[in-house]
Amino acid sequence: MNLILIIIPIVILIIGIGGYFTIFTDENIEISENEQTLQSENLQTLIQTNVKSLFKVMAYENDFEIIEGEKIWRNVFYELDESNNMIYDNLKNNKKSAVIFPIFTAAAYSEPGFYTFYRGECDREFHGVLFRDDDCLTVKLEEEYNPLFTSSANGLQVLNLLDYDILTDISIHQNPEILSKYEKIILLHNEYVTSVEFDAILSHPNVIYLYPNALYAEVNFDEELWEISLVRGHNYPEITIRNGFDWKFDNSPEEYDVTCDDMKFSKIDNGWMLNCYPENVLHKNKELLKQIKDF
Structure with missing residues (x-):
């Protein structure tokens, strides 16, 4: 999955495959047991977690830390969740x-x-x-x-x-x-x-x-x-x-x-x-x- 955030003087262009937006975050995000596995274009494995959110929350399967026994994602990607379209409206x-x-x-x-x-x-x-x-x-x-x-x-x-x-x-x-x-x-x-x-x-x-x-x-x-x-x-x-x-x-x-x-x-x-x-x-x-x- 090749995602690039390009900065130019007047506007910000967001370029991505599949509509994702590259974000690196140090935030603590809770996870649940059920995860849907996806395959990215560069063969890194993405998982769609059941993180409590209004959006789909994606993360690379191995991109996490264990802190005090808890799995903490380092990078997360948000995507619209079709089941929440009425909420988005x-x-x-x-x-x-x-x-x-x-x-x-x-x-x-x-x-x-x-x-x-x-x-x-x-x-x-x-x-x-x-x-x-x-x-x-x-x-x-x-x-x-x-x-x-x-x-x-x-x-x-x-x-x-x-x-x-x-x-x-x-x-x-x-x-x-x-x-x-x-x-x-x-x-x-x-x-x-x-x-x-x-x-x-x-x-x-x-x-x-x-x-x-x-x-x-x-x-x-x-x-x-x-x-x-x-x-x-x-x-x-x-x-x-x-x-x-x-x-x-x-x-x-x-x-x-x-x-x-x-x-x-x-x-x-x-x-x-x-x-x-x-x-x-x-x-x-x-x-x-x-x-x-x-x-």
Whole structure:
């Protein structure tokens, strides 16, 4: 099964065989005893699990870890389940709405990258190149990305299946006026953004901040070199700096609530903000998906 996520400046193209969308995730997903086996084109065995979800949840048979006696999938793929078509009809996007894929955040979490620096591990050799200190705070964007848990992998998949348009950080940085074409903008875990993107998002009147910790740090995007560099935020360049934009609606502490047992939206100046990180629940929560649609 050859799946590629191609990032280009204006749009995100999703190319796959059989309609799957490549996602790498660290999330814990429960499994059940009954599994339907499928065969992928590259002869790796896929299983269709009975994970509790509104969608079919696929995984490679051997792509798991055993943690405290529990089988945990590393990679999952979502697909529409024909038996839930009536449910989808009530959940699918019916407005001019767009989701912003956090490509800059995906890059920031790559290795070596921003988090290599935060851990104090940048002064070493990576891939035959010696990195020292601030070198890790400039990261070249890749032509292909498999989104991680930290870049809202499940959220991106699910909302794509429900017919939401997909934009990227790059789209907005290069053409901030593009947001005015949409009635509703949905942010994922867009932790790292440029100042141009930040201003464009705050200028839109109806933004759904679906993941806490969005708009947390400022990066510079060099279009010629195709790389991002950390400018301000996340305790940089001063240890006392948290939000790089000094944004009054920063809700970063709430990103650590991944169970979403007391999930609710709060009204802010230009939209609505969720109080938990919904990556583990979005694919199976009909009420949440309906609320996102209705905003």
